[in-house]
Amino acid sequence: MKTSHIKKFLPIASVAAMMAFALPAQADNWRGWNIHPNGYPNTVALEEFAEAVAEQTEGRVKPRVYNNAVLGDQSDAIEQTRNGALDFANFNMGPMGPIVPETNVFSLPFLFNDVEHMHAVMDGEIGERFADALEEKGLVVLSWFDSGARSIYNTKQPINTPEDVRGLKIRVMNNDLYVHMIEALGGNATPMSYGEVYQSLTTGVLDGAENNYPSFESSNHYEASGYYSLTEHLIIPECLCVAKASWEKLSEEDQEIIRDVAQQASVRQRELWVNSSEESRQIVLDHGVEINEVEDKAAFQALMEPMYESFIASNPGTGELIEEIRAAE
Incomplete structure (x- = not known):
């Protein structure tokens, strides 16, 4: 290649490189944070959520779940999701207080009568208000998960x-x-x-x-x-949350699909949690507890x-x- 051609090419290449770095991450490659290990009820539900989203959006959104907190601890992950560096996550409300002070009430002992009472609260109008408060801080709540009692x-x-x-x-x-x-x-x-x-x-x-x-x-x-x-x-309830920045890039059709899949994931996670709890209960009973x-x-x-x-x-x-x-x- 002649020197004159190289000189003409370099500015174009530099502009292209800067444009590449300036472009936001594509919404079809979602990264998801999860603190739990493989096989844990939340992990299974999240991975099934990711697979169903990819299938039902026909590949327009391709989530991937990163387990065992490999992308950082929960405090870091909350901030990463709020600023769009992560696309979705399963968060416990316990550490959410510094971001959304209203969630501190969940750390009050004996707030709920039992797990079913918590489900009724979070699946109803009160849960919607907490979801609105989280969305103001950059986290779109799609559904509520269980973490037992x-x-x-x-x-x-x-x-x-x-x-x-x-x-x-x-x-x-x-x-x-x-x-x-x-x-x-x-x-x-x-x-x-x-x-x-x-x-x-x-x-x-x-x-x-x-x-x-x-x-x-x-x-x-x-x-x-x-x-x-x-x-x-x-x-303490948990959420399946999406970064507001990632959510707003989606079409209304894909938003509806993903919200429906998230609701199904919540049902699935709660079922898995009950099964896991019963298995653990039986193990400790068999040990003489x-x-x-x-x-x-x-x-x-x-x-x-x-x-x-x-x-x-x-x-x-x-x-x-x-x-x-x-x-x-």
Whole structure:
């Protein structure tokens, strides 16, 4: 190639390169964030969602799910999805508070009566309001997922009343609300890394901890804790969310398709969660763990009232929302 031709070509190539870098990522190659491992109920539902979207949009949208948080932790992934660097994700509402303060109510213990109550709330008008608040921050909620109910397990005795918690050293997540919850029940709250819990249970550093059935079983904590009591004190919903920037690039037809598929994914995820929970429950029962229902949760809830009062005082406007959630059917 002659030098004069090269000189003429270089500016054109430079402009083309700059245009390539300036173009947004194509909507037909969606990247999705997921914290869970292969085979987990959420993972299965998300991968089926991705496959169905690709099929029903005839390849116009091709989602791919990246599991095990390989694209960053949840806080990073929330920001990446909000700014469009990621296209979709499954987020727990627990860490969403710094972005959407209204979601902090989900960290209040005994907010929901049970998992079915949570479904009714999130699938109804209240859930739509949370979805609107999330969309204002760049996250379009397509459907709500389940994450089960967290209950208390320990090495000492069944828990039927708040008095049964008194004096027990219970591991909690590093959140002041959870610390205050155990303290209100008369226990000694111990924030601790999840990976340290098993050994602490076996050595007596801890008397117990709290989590859902699948986590209780998969962590092998049931080997060291003979009692699992269904306090169901914490029930936190999760969302299947799409980046608003990615959503707005879609045609109305594809938006409708993807929203329908997401609703089906929610039904599927909840079914898988129930099955997984039952399998885990049976495993721990077979190992000799004693499981008991807590008949009177009102006694536990009553002790949480000072915490609620403090929360409402610090978060004006949440009192009415809490009452609506509690009253929802």
